[in-house]
Amino acid sequence: MVAPSPPPDTYNVLWLQAASCGGCTMAALAADDTGLLRSMARFGIRLLWHPSLSEESGAEALAVLEDCATGKLRLDCLCVEGSVLLGPNGSGRFQMLSGSGAPMKDWIARLAPKARHVVAVGSCAAFGGMPAAGHNPTDARGLQYSGWDPGGALGKAFRAGSGLPVVNIAGCAPHPGWMIETLAALALGDVSAEHLDALGRPRAYADHLAHHGCGRNEFYEFKASAARPSDRGCLMENLGCRATQAPGDCNIRRWNGYGSCTDGGYACINCTSPAFETPSGPFQETAKVAGIPVGLPVDMPKAWFVALAALSKSATPQRVRTNAHADHVIVPPARKPLKSP
Amino acid sequence: MTLSSTRLIVGPFNRVEGDLEVTLDVQDGRVAEARVNAPLYRGFEQILLGRPPSDALVIAPRICGICSVSQSVASARALAGLGPAAMPENGTLATNLILACENAADHLTHFMLFFAPDLARSCYGGRPWFAAARRRFAAGDGECARALLPARARFLHLMGLLAGKWPHSLALQPGGVTKAVDPGEKIRLLSILAEFREALETHLFADSLEAIAALDGLPALDAWADAAPPEAGDFRLFLHIARDLDFTGLGAGPGRFISSGSFGLFAPGVWAQGASTPFDPAQVSEDHAHSWMEGAILAPAVGKTIPAPDKPEGYSWCKAPRLDGQVAEVGALARQVVDGHPLARALNAARPGGSVHDRVVARLLELARLIPAMESWIRAIRPAEPFCAPPSPLGEGAAVGLVEAARGTLGHWLGLHNGRIAQYQIVAPTTWNFSPRDAQGNPGALEIALAGAPVLPGETTPVAVQHVVRSFDPCMVCTVH
Numbered sequence: 001m002v003a004p005s006p007p008p009d010t011y012n013v014l015w016l017q018a019a020s021c022g023g024c025t026m027a028a029l030a031a032d033d034t035g036l037l038r039s040m041a042r043f044g045i046r047l048l049w050h051p052s053l054s055e056e057s058g059a060e061a062l063a064v065l066e067d068c069a070t071g072k073l074r075l076d077c078l079c080v081e082g083s084v085l086l087g088p089n090g091s092g093r094f095q096m097l098s099g100s101g102a103p104m105k106d107w108i109a110r111l112a113p114k115a116r117h118v119v120a121v122g123s124c125a126a127f128g129g130m131p132a133a134g135h136n137p138t139d140a141r142g143l144q145y146s147g148w149d150p151g152g153a154l155g156k157a158f159r160a161g162s163g164l165p166v167v168n169i170a171g172c173a174p175h176p177g178w179m180i181e182t183l184a185a186l187a188l189g190d191v192s193a194e195h196l197d198a199l200g201r202p203r204a205y206a207d208h209l210a211h212h213g214c215g216r217n218e219f220y221e222f223k224a225s226a227a228r229p230s231d232r233g234c235l236m237e238n239l240g241c242r243a244t245q246a247p248g249d250c251n252i253r254r255w256n257g258y259g260s261c262t263d264g265g266y267a268c269i270n271c272t273s274p275a276f277e278t279p280s281g282p283f284q285e286t287a288k289v290a291g292i293p294v295g296l297p298v299d300m301p302k303a304w305f306v307a308l309a310a311l312s313k314s315a316t317p318q319r320v321r322t323n324a325h326a327d328h329v330i331v332p333p334a335r336k337p338l339k340s341p
Numbered sequence: 342m343t344l345s346s347t348r349l350i351v352g353p354f355n356r357v358e359g360d361l362e363v364t365l366d367v368q369d370g371r372v373a374e375a376r377v378n379a380p381l382y383r384g385f386e387q388i389l390l391g392r393p394p395s396d397a398l399v400i401a402p403r404i405c406g407i408c409s410v411s412q413s414v415a416s417a418r419a420l421a422g423l424g425p426a427a428m429p430e431n432g433t434l435a436t437n438l439i440l441a442c443e444n445a446a447d448h449l450t451h452f453m454l455f456f457a458p459d460l461a462r463s464c465y466g467g468r469p470w471f472a473a474a475r476r477r478f479a480a481g482d483g484e485c486a487r488a489l490l491p492a493r494a495r496f497l498h499l500m501g502l503l504a505g506k507w508p509h510s511l512a513l514q515p516g517g518v519t520k521a522v523d524p525g526e527k528i529r530l531l532s533i534l535a536e537f538r539e540a541l542e543t544h545l546f547a548d549s550l551e552a553i554a555a556l557d558g559l560p561a562l563d564a565w566a567d568a569a570p571p572e573a574g575d576f577r578l579f580l581h582i583a584r585d586l587d588f589t590g591l592g593a594g595p596g597r598f599i600s601s602g603s604f605g606l607f608a609p610g611v612w613a614q615g616a617s618t619p620f621d622p623a624q625v626s627e628d629h630a631h632s633w634m635e636g637a638i639l640a641p642a643v644g645k646t647i648p649a650p651d652k653p654e655g656y657s658w659c660k661a662p663r664l665d666g667q668v669a670e671v672g673a674l675a676r677q678v679v680d681g682h683p684l685a686r687a688l689n690a691a692r693p694g695g696s697v698h699d700r701v702v703a704r705l706l707e708l709a710r711l712i713p714a715m716e717s718w719i720r721a722i723r724p725a726e727p728f729c730a731p732p733s734p735l736g737e738g739a740a741v742g743l744v745e746a747a748r749g750t751l752g753h754w755l756g757l758h759n760g761r762i763a764q765y766q767i768v769a770p771t772t773w774n775f776s777p778r779d780a781q782g783n784p785g786a787l788e789i790a791l792a793g794a795p796v797l798p799g800e801t802t803p804v805a806v807q808h809v810v811r812s813f814d815p816c817m818v819c820t821v822h
Contacts, residue, residue, distance in 0.1 A: 053481065256500045
């Protein structure tokens with residue numbers, strides 16, 4: 001069974017789920033409030049096969065994969081969601097591609113060199129992600145990184161047909177906009193090496209920090225800090241927030257219409273960065289040395305941070321201090337008194 | 342291909358949220374025996390060991406991108422079991438809303454994206470309803486998904502407001518939720534629900550949710566199906582197709598149903614042979630006889646997860662959960678039968694093991710029941726009152742957190758020692774439904790349901806098998822985790 005040949009002006013994407021939770025796809029389904037397929041169709045992107053969205057199962061699906069591997073079907077882009085499992089003992093048997101008798105790692109190794117672009121969807125495929133946490137029981141890797149180390153399942157030297165390294169749409173899960181916009185830019189031919197950061201992440205979102213646009217900015221400015229879940233104050237000092245270090249525009253563009261992690265009242269866990277899954281202490285507590293957070297805002301000298309924090313704490317308005325320890329506004333901003341008639 | 346005695350290995354199975362391979366022994370055009378393999382192992386239970394307890398709230402949701410909230414709630418409830426916190430009423434309401442949003446979105450996603458596209462396959466080209474099925478349900482460009490995927494995305498704005506984002510939120514804590522609702526947000530939540538209700542009542546049901554929830558038996562369901570042309574609503578179209586394809590005669594499971602109860606709305610219990618008994622999680626054990634896992638039969642409180650990839654008797658990474666030694670089915674049909682909804686009980690009386698038809702009907706019935714309940718929970722929110730109790734210190738020991746995910750009962754068994762996670766065992770809905778055989782050789786629920794399914798000449802991936810598999814709304818990533 002041979003899939004029909006796609007028209008030449010489409011950008012053909014084959015999407016595989018390696019050791020994934022499926023969450024990247026689930027996030028993408030809400031893209032633009034319209035859904036993944038329609039969002040992509042606007043840019044001529046066509047899914048050759050996707051494990052959650054396609055009709056083809058079993059032998060029909062294997063035929064699509066085989067045709068891509070043999071070059072019968074033009075593969076513009078291989079998207080991999082989920083970590084690549086090398087274990088146990090290098091066999092890849094922790095994930096066999098059903099019905100094929102071969103481990104997923106071998107399918108990826110066969111298909112990646114055929115693709116013009118290879119995209120790691122999510123932090124698992126980019127860097128290893130949650131399955132690589134702790135002692136990494138399954139020997140989980142990213143496509144081109146293992147945590148911070150270049151290499152991964154495809155090797156340090158891997159380049160896709162276009163000459164680009166693996167494009168890492170890191171995030172757990174990535175914002176749907178990151179996925180659509182990266183794939184669309186690739187389809188339009190708009191992505192070259194300078195559009196990726198040092199870890200292969202699209203600079204379109206990775207040049208921002210999750211801190212940018214955070215709704216708690218006034219609390220941050222005055223170091224008026226939340227002490228417990230549901231407090232409105234800044235989450236950095238006590239509750240583990242890493243938004244001042246985390247690449248991402250999640251507080252500029254918002255999630256699911258209205259949200260973001262920090263707006264939802266909980267810490268940014270820096271899910272767009274390698275090894276986020278294995279922090280030095282509990283996720284929801286800020287690691288400190290002598291009362292100073294270990295993870296300071298990027299680009300900020302420690303001495304200045306300490307000095308400014310002390311100064312701003314001494315200048316914190318009573319309103320901000322009070323509201324930081326409540327889950328709703330207790331003290332509203334002062335208003336000018338009404339003029340008497 | 343000869344029709345007597347063939348073996349088919351079917352995979353990759355798509356639209357099952359993860360990896361699934363099914364081995365079928367086919368005799369005389371029917372499945373004689375099925376073996377269900379979950380071929381992906383990620384090791385979450387191993388990863389959780391040794392971590393600080395609150396890290397479970399970050400790690401456990403990442404087991405699954407489609408039921409991440411359910412994993413969060415199970416985890417938060419297990420933690421609350423070791424550090425009881427009196428969750429304020431607002432916290433309960435917000436937790437219920439977040440969980441119900443995921444459950445309802447999953448039911449819709451399952452119907453429009455995972456189940457119904459198989460009805461639009463070309464193998465049904467000769468059926469009188471085929472043109473309608475193709476137009477409404479075709480994978481990729483069917484009108485049902487075109488109309489309802491945007492509705493689903495806008496429904497998930499509730500997650501943006503209450504949980505920050507979906508999937509993988511940290512808003513759900515043992516003492517409540519991290520996000521309070523202000524008076525303006527309360528109104529926005531009601532608007533989100535109103536828009537979703539309108540989409541369901543227009544496209545899926547072509548009727549009010551209350552009319553669906555009020556269906557009280559088989560005559561009422563038949564009368565409703567015949568009260569309008571088959572294309573008036575995707576649910577009605579499904580009912581017509583299900584009659585033609587005899588979906589009531591396909592996919593009978595073990596006939597023992599478990600629900601841990603949900604939202605205070607759906608009662609807990611175990612239903613078998615026409616009678617209800619209490620559900621006791623202490624009766625749950627996991628059998629490793631045919632799993633690629635070391636060990637034998639252990640209760641999750643003392644369970645172990647040690648991969649044994651070379652074990653000759655193994656054919657799946659999935660363990661085999663049993664309730665007091667018995668195979669059971671979980672999911673929307675189980676929940677509605679256990680709860681005693683008259684339509685679900687009538688379906689059960691007609692077919693004690695359930696069927697492809699009954700599972701889909703129960704799922705959509707539950708969707709119709711959930712939305713009005715969610716509306717009432719939003720109205721009950723009282724802004725300016727607390728949403729989260731302060732964290733309490735966690736004691737040492739063991740606790741279990743139970744929750745109903747869209748696709749059934751989920752349990753997290755947690756043990757703490759010296760302030761670290763010393764034990765973490767997860768028994769997920771599809772672990773129940775798609776379990777392999779146990780030491781006695783008793784097949785799992787899907788393995789039972791597949792026996793007898795027709796295999797047509799030339800089929801390598803039998804369509805009837807696909808209907809049965811997907812009728813359970815499997816979540817394979819949760820199954821093994």
